[in-house]
Amino acid sequence: DQQVKQNSPSLSVQEGRISILNCDYTNSMFDYFLWYKKYPAEGPTFLISISSIKDKNEDGRFTVFLNKSAKHLSLHIVPSQPGDSAVYFCAASAGTGTASKLTFGTGTRLQVTL
Amino acid sequence: NAGVTQTPKFQVLKTGQSMTLQCAQDMNHNSMYWYRQDPGMGLRLIYYSASEGTTDKGEVPNGYNVSRLNKREFSLRLESAAPSQTSVYFCASSEWDRSTDTQYFGPGTRLTVL
Numbered sequence: 001d002q003q004v005k006q007n008s009p010s011l012s013v014q015e016g017r018i019s020i021l022n023c024d025y026t027n028s029m030f031d032y033f034l035w036y037k038k039y040p041a042e043g044p045t046f047l048i049s050i051s052s053i054k055d056k057n058e059d060g061r062f063t064v065f066l067n068k069s070a071k072h073l074s075l076h077i078v079p080s081q082p083g084d085s086a087v088y089f090c091a092a093s094a095g096t097g098t099a100s101k102l103t104f105g106t107g108t109r110l111q112v113t114l
Numbered sequence: 115n116a117g118v119t120q121t122p123k124f125q126v127l128k129t130g131q132s133m134t135l136q137c138a139q140d141m142n143h144n145s146m147y148w149y150r151q152d153p154g155m156g157l158r159l160i161y162y163s164a165s166e167g168t169t170d171k172g173e174v175p176n177g178y179n180v181s182r183l184n185k186r187e188f189s190l191r192l193e194s195a196a197p198s199q200t201s202v203y204f205c206a207s208s209e210w211d212r213s214t215d216t217q218y219f220g221p222g223t224r225l226t227v228l
Contacts, residue, residue: 004156034216043118043204043219044157089156100208101147101172102217104156
């Protein structure tokens with residue numbers, strides 16, 4: 001039972017254009033969402049996050065949007081750069097207790113072409 | 115400041131052999147985690163440690179044991195390796211609080227069980 005879904009395994013975007021990566025979730029207890037970026041042979045690195053009390057969070061070229069009623073979030077990258085080519089994972093947590101367990105999606109491979 | 119380090123980077127085992135994966139963090143984080151990543155799947159939580167002296171099962175704990183040796187170190191042990199445990203293993207740490215939930219990952223250990 002995949003509680004966090006990234007339905008697009010791959011995405012190709014031209015340099016300078018907008019990249020939009022999507023993520024859907026089914027567990028209504030999730031209240032914190034994160035995006036991680038992963039290059040080959042490296043560990044995931046944190047990119048941006050959003051709490052369920054917000055519907056948008058922005059950090060430079062990266063913006064995450066959260067639609068709680070649709071249980072959907074998206075990551076916008078504007079403008080896209082070749083260095084953004086990586087696998088992007090969406091993750092969610094239900095923040096209870098003293099350590100929060102992340103549930104990850106299966107990832108979307110973004111390729112930014114020249 | 116190395117962040118999260120993992121040893122070894124690569125390992126090949128025969129079915130039935132045992133081994134321990136090591137993880138250390140220098141960020142003074144309370145919580146530590148072990149994940150595995152398989153092709154076409156997101157990262158799945160094996161075990162986590164909310165704080166020194168505590169460990170709990172994650173989504174896929176069977177076949178593994180963990181030890182939180184001290185605040186810095188969290189090891190993962192395979193007592194009798196099986197081919198199904200061929201995977202890339204990631205360790206992570208976090209200083210969880212209610213307003214943020216960022217986990218920082220190590221570079222991974224690529225394990226092959228023949």
